Amino acid sequence: MASTESRFARMSRRAAITGAAMAAMALAACNGAKTAAEGDMAQGAPEGAKVTVYEYASVTCPHCALWQKNTWPAFKAKYVDTNKVRYVFRELPTPPVDAATAGFLVARCAGPDKYFDVVHQLMATQQEMITSTPRDWLLRTAQAAGLSEDQFNKCVTDKDAVAAMEKRVQFARSQGVTGTPAFYVNDVQVVSPGGEGASLADLSAAIDAALAK
Template identity: 80%
Template sequence: MRAERPSRLAQMSRRAAITGAALAAMALSACGGNKGGSAEGDMALGAADGAKVTVVEYASVTCGHCALWQQNTWPAFKAKYVDTNKVRYVFRELPTPPVDVATAGFLVARCAGDAKYFQVVHQLLATQQEMVTGSPRDWLLRTAQAAGMNEQQFADCVSDRDAVAALEKRIQQAQAQGVTGTPAFFVNEQEVITPGSSEGPSLADLSTAIDAELAK
């Protein structure tokens, strides 16, 4: 990150230290896993809670494989199952390296509000290369501003200890369920994997699992 604006960057550095210390023992493989069901803090699209089929994705905004799944599979999956309310799609946050940046990204998504949560997450995944080639802070700030936040709101958001504690609790819940990396997908608590894939399950494999559950 750049040296200017030391106060803002110092805030992010303090937050990085906090999350780094709290999450060090939970570090996930950078980009497989184990449960569906419902959990506190779930963000969902599609059918209502209690739907016949629930698809859970564990992902990170800094995971390159997650970004590829969103780019290559999400549009067709969304059109086939989410927009038609055939499934309840649940997204769960699992920060991967750089953990402090992923954590800040998820904090921004939460601060943007429920109505803009997925907009922020999807924008971060779609523009992930900007984190790699430029300043992670600038990448996060641009995303926050696109969601209607100003720079002070962004700084306050990524230094919110209560929000970090809530995220840490969600990570602990995921690890207690056996999830070890991202992306990981579960259809009614059964993991779906496409052998050899580096970007999560294919639409064909997800469809096989989902359609079998819908047919029951």
């Protein structure tokens, strides 16, 4: 177990260092969230939909968790479940970057059919990251999704998976995204006052206008 945990720690430190380096990069001007990215996770309307809503978020971001709790249910019911829009979730780990990175790796290891369940569960239980340990929090979530502890250990130390995550983070940075949660309706960023993320009212205004074109 000690060797596995040490590998996890090394991978975590690598992820944290990489995240910090990317955050310090000179950011390119936003060249359109609509650009497809490898590894996009989506719900709702199929690819090529008239309107796509992009959310950049992190499982360790408190504001993302609040949006998930307070706005996602109504947004999902109004636009995703009805296939009015394609909703694309993009991973952008925030501090603690090692825990966020591992959380997204667990979501992907759980499989496409469980990905959003894992992401939503991690956001809903963020406090456990503080009251226990990040590893215990992640392991509990992984086991609830059907992964064994051995599968969990292999998942969060998978070099190829970490490298793929780094590419997704680099893509987000290249789009000019610097914080989470960040929302785009096609190419237009939607920003609401406060730190919780785009409100349903502001998202609806942008979505309905785009649908009407």
